[in-house]
Amino acid sequence: MSDADVELPESIELAWGLRERPGKGPRRSLTMEQVVAAGIRVAEADGLPAVSMSRVAGELGVGTMSLYRYVSAKSDLLELMADAAYGDPPAPRGPGEExxxxxxxxxxxxxxxxxxxxxxxxxxxxxxxxxxxxxxxxxxxxxxxxxxxxxxxxxxxxxxxxxxxxxxxxxxxxxxxxxxxxxxLSPDAVGVRYWQQLARLTRNGPYPAIRELYAEEVDGGxxxxxxxxxxxxxxxxxxxxxxxxxxxxxxx
The missing domain is CATH 1.10.357.10 (Tetracycline Repressor, domain 2)
Known part of the structure:
Protein backbone atom coordinates (compact mmCIF):
# COMPACT_ATOMS: atom_id res chain seq x y z
CA MET A 1 0.00 0.00 0.00
CA SER A 2 1.38 3.40 -1.01
CA ASP A 3 1.23 6.53 1.13
CA ALA A 4 -1.41 7.89 -1.22
CA ASP A 5 -3.72 5.02 -0.24
CA VAL A 6 -3.50 5.80 3.51
CA GLU A 7 -6.21 8.22 4.61
CA LEU A 8 -5.45 10.68 7.40
CA PRO A 9 -7.72 13.17 9.14
CA GLU A 10 -7.29 16.59 7.56
CA SER A 11 -6.34 18.14 10.90
CA ILE A 12 -3.52 15.60 11.29
CA GLU A 13 -2.27 16.29 7.78
CA LEU A 14 -2.21 19.99 8.60
CA ALA A 15 -0.44 19.41 11.92
CA TRP A 16 2.25 17.37 10.17
CA GLY A 17 2.58 19.89 7.34
CA LEU A 18 1.32 17.39 4.78
CA ARG A 19 -1.44 19.71 3.55
CA GLU A 20 -0.93 23.44 3.24
CA ARG A 21 -4.27 24.52 1.84
CA PRO A 22 -7.33 22.98 0.21
CA GLY A 23 -7.47 22.41 -3.51
CA LYS A 24 -10.79 24.23 -3.73
CA GLY A 25 -12.39 27.12 -1.90
CA PRO A 26 -10.90 30.32 -0.49
CA ARG A 27 -7.34 30.42 0.70
CA ARG A 28 -6.87 29.77 4.43
CA SER A 29 -6.29 32.94 6.43
CA LEU A 30 -4.75 31.15 9.44
CA THR A 31 -2.34 28.33 10.16
CA MET A 32 -3.05 25.25 12.20
CA GLU A 33 -0.43 26.43 14.69
CA GLN A 34 -2.33 29.69 15.23
CA VAL A 35 -5.62 27.87 15.81
CA VAL A 36 -4.06 25.45 18.29
CA ALA A 37 -2.17 28.23 20.08
CA ALA A 38 -5.40 30.19 20.51
CA GLY A 39 -7.11 27.15 22.04
CA ILE A 40 -4.20 26.71 24.45
CA ARG A 41 -4.41 30.37 25.51
CA VAL A 42 -8.08 29.93 26.39
CA ALA A 43 -7.38 26.70 28.33
CA GLU A 44 -4.49 28.27 30.23
CA ALA A 45 -6.54 31.33 31.14
CA ASP A 46 -9.93 29.83 32.01
CA GLY A 47 -9.61 26.04 31.99
CA LEU A 48 -10.51 23.41 29.45
CA PRO A 49 -14.31 23.78 29.83
CA ALA A 50 -13.96 27.34 28.49
CA VAL A 51 -12.59 26.08 25.17
CA SER A 52 -15.23 26.18 22.47
CA MET A 53 -15.06 26.72 18.74
CA SER A 54 -16.74 30.12 19.11
CA ARG A 55 -14.39 31.20 21.94
CA VAL A 56 -11.30 30.18 19.98
CA ALA A 57 -12.62 31.88 16.85
CA GLY A 58 -13.19 35.05 18.86
CA GLU A 59 -9.63 34.82 20.16
CA LEU A 60 -8.46 34.81 16.54
CA GLY A 61 -10.90 37.45 15.31
CA VAL A 62 -12.57 35.19 12.75
CA GLY A 63 -15.96 33.58 12.33
CA THR A 64 -16.63 30.28 14.09
CA MET A 65 -17.20 28.42 10.82
CA SER A 66 -13.68 29.39 9.72
CA LEU A 67 -12.21 26.97 12.28
CA TYR A 68 -13.89 24.01 10.61
CA ARG A 69 -11.48 24.45 7.72
CA TYR A 70 -8.77 23.27 10.13
CA VAL A 71 -10.53 20.87 12.50
CA SER A 72 -13.69 18.90 11.84
CA ALA A 73 -14.78 18.88 15.49
CA LYS A 74 -13.90 20.33 18.87
CA SER A 75 -12.49 16.94 19.93
CA ASP A 76 -9.89 17.20 17.16
CA LEU A 77 -8.88 20.64 18.39
CA LEU A 78 -8.52 19.42 21.97
CA GLU A 79 -6.30 16.52 20.92
CA LEU A 80 -4.06 18.83 18.88
CA MET A 81 -3.89 21.30 21.79
CA ALA A 82 -2.79 18.54 24.17
CA ASP A 83 -0.23 17.32 21.63
CA ALA A 84 1.25 20.79 21.26
CA ALA A 85 1.22 21.44 25.02
CA TYR A 86 3.17 18.26 25.74
CA GLY A 87 6.05 19.71 23.77
CA ASP A 88 9.30 17.90 23.09
CA PRO A 89 10.02 14.47 24.59
CA PRO A 90 13.03 14.10 26.90
CA ALA A 91 16.51 13.63 25.50
CA PRO A 92 16.96 10.22 23.89
CA ARG A 93 18.75 7.38 25.60
CA GLY A 94 22.40 8.27 25.53
CA PRO A 95 25.42 6.10 24.74
CA GLY A 96 26.08 3.73 27.62
CA GLU A 97 22.79 4.59 29.36
CA GLU A 98 20.81 1.56 30.47
CA LEU A 185 -3.46 24.63 52.25
CA SER A 186 -0.43 22.76 51.00
CA PRO A 187 -0.92 19.21 49.64
CA ASP A 188 1.20 17.97 52.56
CA ALA A 189 -1.11 19.65 55.07
CA VAL A 190 -4.13 18.07 53.38
CA GLY A 191 -2.44 14.67 53.63
CA VAL A 192 -1.72 15.10 57.33
CA ARG A 193 -5.30 16.12 57.96
CA TYR A 194 -6.60 13.11 56.04
CA TRP A 195 -4.67 10.62 58.16
CA GLN A 196 -5.82 12.33 61.33
CA GLN A 197 -9.44 12.20 60.16
CA LEU A 198 -9.12 8.58 59.03
CA ALA A 199 -7.69 7.59 62.41
CA ARG A 200 -10.70 9.07 64.14
CA LEU A 201 -13.20 7.43 61.78
CA THR A 202 -11.66 3.96 62.05
CA ARG A 203 -10.72 3.96 65.72
CA ASN A 204 -13.53 1.50 66.33
CA GLY A 205 -15.27 -0.96 64.05
CA PRO A 206 -14.17 -3.54 61.48
CA TYR A 207 -11.03 -1.76 60.24
CA PRO A 208 -8.12 -3.70 61.78
CA ALA A 209 -6.00 -3.49 58.61
CA ILE A 210 -6.28 0.30 58.48
CA ARG A 211 -5.48 0.62 62.19
CA GLU A 212 -2.48 -1.67 61.72
CA LEU A 213 -1.27 0.47 58.81
CA TYR A 214 -1.71 3.64 60.81
CA ALA A 215 0.13 2.22 63.83
CA GLU A 216 3.05 0.92 61.75
CA GLU A 217 3.64 3.58 59.11
CA VAL A 218 1.64 6.75 59.60
CA ASP A 219 2.50 9.49 62.05
CA GLY A 220 -0.41 11.88 62.39
CA GLY A 221 1.93 14.86 62.11
Missing part, protein backbone atom coordinates in the same frame (compact mmCIF):
# COMPACT_ATOMS: atom_id res chain seq x y z
CA UNK A 99 17.18 1.12 29.49
CA UNK A 100 15.87 1.50 33.04
CA UNK A 101 17.08 5.04 33.85
CA UNK A 102 16.18 6.11 30.30
CA UNK A 103 12.61 4.85 30.68
CA UNK A 104 12.38 6.38 34.18
CA UNK A 105 13.38 9.77 32.73
CA UNK A 106 10.74 9.34 30.04
CA UNK A 107 8.11 8.53 32.67
CA UNK A 108 9.05 11.53 34.81
CA UNK A 109 8.89 13.79 31.74
CA UNK A 110 5.30 12.64 31.15
CA UNK A 111 4.36 13.76 34.66
CA UNK A 112 6.16 17.08 34.22
CA UNK A 113 4.33 17.74 30.95
CA UNK A 114 0.93 17.28 32.61
CA UNK A 115 1.88 19.37 35.64
CA UNK A 116 3.10 22.15 33.33
CA UNK A 117 -0.32 22.27 31.64
CA UNK A 118 -2.79 20.67 34.08
CA UNK A 119 -5.76 21.06 31.72
CA UNK A 120 -4.26 18.37 29.44
CA UNK A 121 -5.30 15.67 31.91
CA UNK A 122 -8.93 16.48 31.12
CA UNK A 123 -8.55 15.89 27.38
CA UNK A 124 -10.05 12.47 26.56
CA UNK A 125 -7.63 10.01 24.99
CA UNK A 126 -9.32 9.27 21.69
CA UNK A 127 -6.83 6.70 20.43
CA UNK A 128 -3.14 6.02 19.81
CA UNK A 129 -0.88 9.06 19.30
CA UNK A 130 -1.09 10.67 15.86
CA UNK A 131 -0.01 14.25 16.55
CA UNK A 132 3.61 15.21 15.78
CA UNK A 133 4.69 15.45 19.42
CA UNK A 134 2.76 12.36 20.51
CA UNK A 135 4.49 10.25 17.89
CA UNK A 136 7.88 11.67 18.92
CA UNK A 137 7.15 10.76 22.56
CA UNK A 138 6.22 7.26 21.40
CA UNK A 139 9.49 7.03 19.48
CA UNK A 140 11.48 8.14 22.53
CA UNK A 141 9.78 5.59 24.77
CA UNK A 142 10.36 2.75 22.34
CA UNK A 143 13.97 3.83 21.79
CA UNK A 144 14.61 3.54 25.54
CA UNK A 145 13.86 -0.19 25.23
CA UNK A 146 15.97 -0.83 22.15
CA UNK A 147 18.32 -3.78 22.55
CA UNK A 148 16.52 -5.22 25.57
CA UNK A 149 15.38 -8.34 23.76
CA UNK A 150 11.72 -7.49 24.20
CA UNK A 151 9.47 -8.14 21.22
CA UNK A 152 7.86 -5.22 19.44
CA UNK A 153 4.46 -5.73 21.03
CA UNK A 154 6.14 -6.03 24.44
CA UNK A 155 8.03 -2.77 23.98
CA UNK A 156 4.81 -1.05 22.96
CA UNK A 157 2.87 -2.53 25.89
CA UNK A 158 5.65 -1.46 28.26
CA UNK A 159 5.53 2.20 27.28
CA UNK A 160 1.72 2.09 27.43
CA UNK A 161 1.96 0.70 30.97
CA UNK A 162 4.52 3.28 32.07
CA UNK A 163 2.74 6.22 30.44
CA UNK A 164 -0.56 5.09 31.97
CA UNK A 165 1.00 5.07 35.42
CA UNK A 166 2.57 8.48 34.80
CA UNK A 167 -0.68 9.99 33.55
CA UNK A 168 -2.62 8.59 36.51
CA UNK A 169 -0.03 9.88 38.97
CA UNK A 170 0.08 13.30 37.31
CA UNK A 171 -3.71 13.50 37.36
CA UNK A 172 -3.94 12.46 41.01
CA UNK A 173 -1.31 14.90 42.23
CA UNK A 174 -2.65 17.77 40.10
CA UNK A 175 -6.15 17.15 41.45
CA UNK A 176 -4.82 17.14 45.01
CA UNK A 177 -2.82 20.31 44.43
CA UNK A 178 -5.86 22.13 43.05
CA UNK A 179 -8.07 20.91 45.90
CA UNK A 180 -5.49 22.03 48.47
CA UNK A 181 -5.21 25.45 46.81
CA UNK A 182 -8.96 25.93 47.07
CA UNK A 183 -8.63 25.42 50.84
CA UNK A 184 -5.49 27.56 50.96
CA UNK A 222 4.15 13.52 59.33
CA UNK A 223 4.05 15.02 55.85
CA UNK A 224 3.35 12.93 52.78
CA UNK A 225 6.40 11.94 50.73
CA UNK A 226 4.94 12.11 47.24
CA UNK A 227 8.30 11.59 45.56
CA UNK A 228 8.85 8.33 47.44
CA UNK A 229 5.37 7.15 46.50
CA UNK A 230 6.01 7.95 42.83
CA UNK A 231 9.31 6.10 42.85
CA UNK A 232 7.82 3.09 44.64
CA UNK A 233 5.13 2.59 42.00
CA UNK A 234 7.46 3.20 39.06
CA UNK A 235 10.15 0.91 40.46
CA UNK A 236 7.67 -1.93 40.89
CA UNK A 237 6.62 -1.57 37.24
CA UNK A 238 10.23 -1.47 36.05
CA UNK A 239 11.08 -4.45 38.28
CA UNK A 240 8.49 -6.48 36.40
CA UNK A 241 9.82 -5.34 33.03
CA UNK A 242 13.34 -6.25 34.14
CA UNK A 243 12.23 -9.78 35.04
CA UNK A 244 10.82 -10.17 31.52
CA UNK A 245 13.99 -8.79 29.93
CA UNK A 246 16.15 -11.19 31.97
CA UNK A 247 13.97 -14.10 30.89
CA UNK A 248 14.50 -13.12 27.25
CA UNK A 249 18.26 -12.90 27.79
CA UNK A 250 18.33 -16.28 29.54
CA UNK A 251 16.35 -17.85 26.71
CA UNK A 252 18.74 -16.46 24.12
Missing amino acids: WRPALARWARANVTAVHRHPWTRQVPVGGPPMGPNGVRWMEAGLAALRGTGLRGTERLSTIMLVSGYARNWATLTADMTEAAAREQ EEEDFEAEWRFGLDRILDGVEVLIRSRTAAD
Whole structure:
Protein backbone atom coordinates (compact mmCIF):
# COMPACT_ATOMS: atom_id res chain seq x y z
CA MET A 1 0.00 0.00 0.00
CA SER A 2 1.38 3.40 -1.01
CA ASP A 3 1.23 6.53 1.13
CA ALA A 4 -1.41 7.89 -1.22
CA ASP A 5 -3.72 5.02 -0.24
CA VAL A 6 -3.50 5.80 3.51
CA GLU A 7 -6.21 8.22 4.61
CA LEU A 8 -5.45 10.68 7.40
CA PRO A 9 -7.72 13.17 9.14
CA GLU A 10 -7.29 16.59 7.56
CA SER A 11 -6.34 18.14 10.90
CA ILE A 12 -3.52 15.60 11.29
CA GLU A 13 -2.27 16.29 7.78
CA LEU A 14 -2.21 19.99 8.60
CA ALA A 15 -0.44 19.41 11.92
CA TRP A 16 2.25 17.37 10.17
CA GLY A 17 2.58 19.89 7.34
CA LEU A 18 1.32 17.39 4.78
CA ARG A 19 -1.44 19.71 3.55
CA GLU A 20 -0.93 23.44 3.24
CA ARG A 21 -4.27 24.52 1.84
CA PRO A 22 -7.33 22.98 0.21
CA GLY A 23 -7.47 22.41 -3.51
CA LYS A 24 -10.79 24.23 -3.73
CA GLY A 25 -12.39 27.12 -1.90
CA PRO A 26 -10.90 30.32 -0.49
CA ARG A 27 -7.34 30.42 0.70
CA ARG A 28 -6.87 29.77 4.43
CA SER A 29 -6.29 32.94 6.43
CA LEU A 30 -4.75 31.15 9.44
CA THR A 31 -2.34 28.33 10.16
CA MET A 32 -3.05 25.25 12.20
CA GLU A 33 -0.43 26.43 14.69
CA GLN A 34 -2.33 29.69 15.23
CA VAL A 35 -5.62 27.87 15.81
CA VAL A 36 -4.06 25.45 18.29
CA ALA A 37 -2.17 28.23 20.08
CA ALA A 38 -5.40 30.19 20.51
CA GLY A 39 -7.11 27.15 22.04
CA ILE A 40 -4.20 26.71 24.45
CA ARG A 41 -4.41 30.37 25.51
CA VAL A 42 -8.08 29.93 26.39
CA ALA A 43 -7.38 26.70 28.33
CA GLU A 44 -4.49 28.27 30.23
CA ALA A 45 -6.54 31.33 31.14
CA ASP A 46 -9.93 29.83 32.01
CA GLY A 47 -9.61 26.04 31.99
CA LEU A 48 -10.51 23.41 29.45
CA PRO A 49 -14.31 23.78 29.83
CA ALA A 50 -13.96 27.34 28.49
CA VAL A 51 -12.59 26.08 25.17
CA SER A 52 -15.23 26.18 22.47
CA MET A 53 -15.06 26.72 18.74
CA SER A 54 -16.74 30.12 19.11
CA ARG A 55 -14.39 31.20 21.94
CA VAL A 56 -11.30 30.18 19.98
CA ALA A 57 -12.62 31.88 16.85
CA GLY A 58 -13.19 35.05 18.86
CA GLU A 59 -9.63 34.82 20.16
CA LEU A 60 -8.46 34.81 16.54
CA GLY A 61 -10.90 37.45 15.31
CA VAL A 62 -12.57 35.19 12.75
CA GLY A 63 -15.96 33.58 12.33
CA THR A 64 -16.63 30.28 14.09
CA MET A 65 -17.20 28.42 10.82
CA SER A 66 -13.68 29.39 9.72
CA LEU A 67 -12.21 26.97 12.28
CA TYR A 68 -13.89 24.01 10.61
CA ARG A 69 -11.48 24.45 7.72
CA TYR A 70 -8.77 23.27 10.13
CA VAL A 71 -10.53 20.87 12.50
CA SER A 72 -13.69 18.90 11.84
CA ALA A 73 -14.78 18.88 15.49
CA LYS A 74 -13.90 20.33 18.87
CA SER A 75 -12.49 16.94 19.93
CA ASP A 76 -9.89 17.20 17.16
CA LEU A 77 -8.88 20.64 18.39
CA LEU A 78 -8.52 19.42 21.97
CA GLU A 79 -6.30 16.52 20.92
CA LEU A 80 -4.06 18.83 18.88
CA MET A 81 -3.89 21.30 21.79
CA ALA A 82 -2.79 18.54 24.17
CA ASP A 83 -0.23 17.32 21.63
CA ALA A 84 1.25 20.79 21.26
CA ALA A 85 1.22 21.44 25.02
CA TYR A 86 3.17 18.26 25.74
CA GLY A 87 6.05 19.71 23.77
CA ASP A 88 9.30 17.90 23.09
CA PRO A 89 10.02 14.47 24.59
CA PRO A 90 13.03 14.10 26.90
CA ALA A 91 16.51 13.63 25.50
CA PRO A 92 16.96 10.22 23.89
CA ARG A 93 18.75 7.38 25.60
CA GLY A 94 22.40 8.27 25.53
CA PRO A 95 25.42 6.10 24.74
CA GLY A 96 26.08 3.73 27.62
CA GLU A 97 22.79 4.59 29.36
CA GLU A 98 20.81 1.56 30.47
CA TRP A 99 17.18 1.12 29.49
CA ARG A 100 15.87 1.50 33.04
CA PRO A 101 17.08 5.04 33.85
CA ALA A 102 16.18 6.11 30.30
CA LEU A 103 12.61 4.85 30.68
CA ALA A 104 12.38 6.38 34.18
CA ARG A 105 13.38 9.77 32.73
CA TRP A 106 10.74 9.34 30.04
CA ALA A 107 8.11 8.53 32.67
CA ARG A 108 9.05 11.53 34.81
CA ALA A 109 8.89 13.79 31.74
CA ASN A 110 5.30 12.64 31.15
CA VAL A 111 4.36 13.76 34.66
CA THR A 112 6.16 17.08 34.22
CA ALA A 113 4.33 17.74 30.95
CA VAL A 114 0.93 17.28 32.61
CA HIS A 115 1.88 19.37 35.64
CA ARG A 116 3.10 22.15 33.33
CA HIS A 117 -0.32 22.27 31.64
CA PRO A 118 -2.79 20.67 34.08
CA TRP A 119 -5.76 21.06 31.72
CA THR A 120 -4.26 18.37 29.44
CA ARG A 121 -5.30 15.67 31.91
CA GLN A 122 -8.93 16.48 31.12
CA VAL A 123 -8.55 15.89 27.38
CA PRO A 124 -10.05 12.47 26.56
CA VAL A 125 -7.63 10.01 24.99
CA GLY A 126 -9.32 9.27 21.69
CA GLY A 127 -6.83 6.70 20.43
CA PRO A 128 -3.14 6.02 19.81
CA PRO A 129 -0.88 9.06 19.30
CA MET A 130 -1.09 10.67 15.86
CA GLY A 131 -0.01 14.25 16.55
CA PRO A 132 3.61 15.21 15.78
CA ASN A 133 4.69 15.45 19.42
CA GLY A 134 2.76 12.36 20.51
CA VAL A 135 4.49 10.25 17.89
CA ARG A 136 7.88 11.67 18.92
CA TRP A 137 7.15 10.76 22.56
CA MET A 138 6.22 7.26 21.40
CA GLU A 139 9.49 7.03 19.48
CA ALA A 140 11.48 8.14 22.53
CA GLY A 141 9.78 5.59 24.77
CA LEU A 142 10.36 2.75 22.34
CA ALA A 143 13.97 3.83 21.79
CA ALA A 144 14.61 3.54 25.54
CA LEU A 145 13.86 -0.19 25.23
CA ARG A 146 15.97 -0.83 22.15
CA GLY A 147 18.32 -3.78 22.55
CA THR A 148 16.52 -5.22 25.57
CA GLY A 149 15.38 -8.34 23.76
CA LEU A 150 11.72 -7.49 24.20
CA ARG A 151 9.47 -8.14 21.22
CA GLY A 152 7.86 -5.22 19.44
CA THR A 153 4.46 -5.73 21.03
CA GLU A 154 6.14 -6.03 24.44
CA ARG A 155 8.03 -2.77 23.98
CA LEU A 156 4.81 -1.05 22.96
CA SER A 157 2.87 -2.53 25.89
CA THR A 158 5.65 -1.46 28.26
CA ILE A 159 5.53 2.20 27.28
CA MET A 160 1.72 2.09 27.43
CA LEU A 161 1.96 0.70 30.97
CA VAL A 162 4.52 3.28 32.07
CA SER A 163 2.74 6.22 30.44
CA GLY A 164 -0.56 5.09 31.97
CA TYR A 165 1.00 5.07 35.42
CA ALA A 166 2.57 8.48 34.80
CA ARG A 167 -0.68 9.99 33.55
CA ASN A 168 -2.62 8.59 36.51
CA TRP A 169 -0.03 9.88 38.97
CA ALA A 170 0.08 13.30 37.31
CA THR A 171 -3.71 13.50 37.36
CA LEU A 172 -3.94 12.46 41.01
CA THR A 173 -1.31 14.90 42.23
CA ALA A 174 -2.65 17.77 40.10
CA ASP A 175 -6.15 17.15 41.45
CA MET A 176 -4.82 17.14 45.01
CA THR A 177 -2.82 20.31 44.43
CA GLU A 178 -5.86 22.13 43.05
CA ALA A 179 -8.07 20.91 45.90
CA ALA A 180 -5.49 22.03 48.47
CA ALA A 181 -5.21 25.45 46.81
CA ARG A 182 -8.96 25.93 47.07
CA GLU A 183 -8.63 25.42 50.84
CA GLN A 184 -5.49 27.56 50.96
CA LEU A 185 -3.46 24.63 52.25
CA SER A 186 -0.43 22.76 51.00
CA PRO A 187 -0.92 19.21 49.64
CA ASP A 188 1.20 17.97 52.56
CA ALA A 189 -1.11 19.65 55.07
CA VAL A 190 -4.13 18.07 53.38
CA GLY A 191 -2.44 14.67 53.63
CA VAL A 192 -1.72 15.10 57.33
CA ARG A 193 -5.30 16.12 57.96
CA TYR A 194 -6.60 13.11 56.04
CA TRP A 195 -4.67 10.62 58.16
CA GLN A 196 -5.82 12.33 61.33
CA GLN A 197 -9.44 12.20 60.16
CA LEU A 198 -9.12 8.58 59.03
CA ALA A 199 -7.69 7.59 62.41
CA ARG A 200 -10.70 9.07 64.14
CA LEU A 201 -13.20 7.43 61.78
CA THR A 202 -11.66 3.96 62.05
CA ARG A 203 -10.72 3.96 65.72
CA ASN A 204 -13.53 1.50 66.33
CA GLY A 205 -15.27 -0.96 64.05
CA PRO A 206 -14.17 -3.54 61.48
CA TYR A 207 -11.03 -1.76 60.24
CA PRO A 208 -8.12 -3.70 61.78
CA ALA A 209 -6.00 -3.49 58.61
CA ILE A 210 -6.28 0.30 58.48
CA ARG A 211 -5.48 0.62 62.19
CA GLU A 212 -2.48 -1.67 61.72
CA LEU A 213 -1.27 0.47 58.81
CA TYR A 214 -1.71 3.64 60.81
CA ALA A 215 0.13 2.22 63.83
CA GLU A 216 3.05 0.92 61.75
CA GLU A 217 3.64 3.58 59.11
CA VAL A 218 1.64 6.75 59.60
CA ASP A 219 2.50 9.49 62.05
CA GLY A 220 -0.41 11.88 62.39
CA GLY A 221 1.93 14.86 62.11
CA GLU A 222 4.15 13.52 59.33
CA GLU A 223 4.05 15.02 55.85
CA GLU A 224 3.35 12.93 52.78
CA ASP A 225 6.40 11.94 50.73
CA PHE A 226 4.94 12.11 47.24
CA GLU A 227 8.30 11.59 45.56
CA ALA A 228 8.85 8.33 47.44
CA GLU A 229 5.37 7.15 46.50
CA TRP A 230 6.01 7.95 42.83
CA ARG A 231 9.31 6.10 42.85
CA PHE A 232 7.82 3.09 44.64
CA GLY A 233 5.13 2.59 42.00
CA LEU A 234 7.46 3.20 39.06
CA ASP A 235 10.15 0.91 40.46
CA ARG A 236 7.67 -1.93 40.89
CA ILE A 237 6.62 -1.57 37.24
CA LEU A 238 10.23 -1.47 36.05
CA ASP A 239 11.08 -4.45 38.28
CA GLY A 240 8.49 -6.48 36.40
CA VAL A 241 9.82 -5.34 33.03
CA GLU A 242 13.34 -6.25 34.14
CA VAL A 243 12.23 -9.78 35.04
CA LEU A 244 10.82 -10.17 31.52
CA ILE A 245 13.99 -8.79 29.93
CA ARG A 246 16.15 -11.19 31.97
CA SER A 247 13.97 -14.10 30.89
CA ARG A 248 14.50 -13.12 27.25
CA THR A 249 18.26 -12.90 27.79
CA ALA A 250 18.33 -16.28 29.54
CA ALA A 251 16.35 -17.85 26.71
CA ASP A 252 18.74 -16.46 24.12
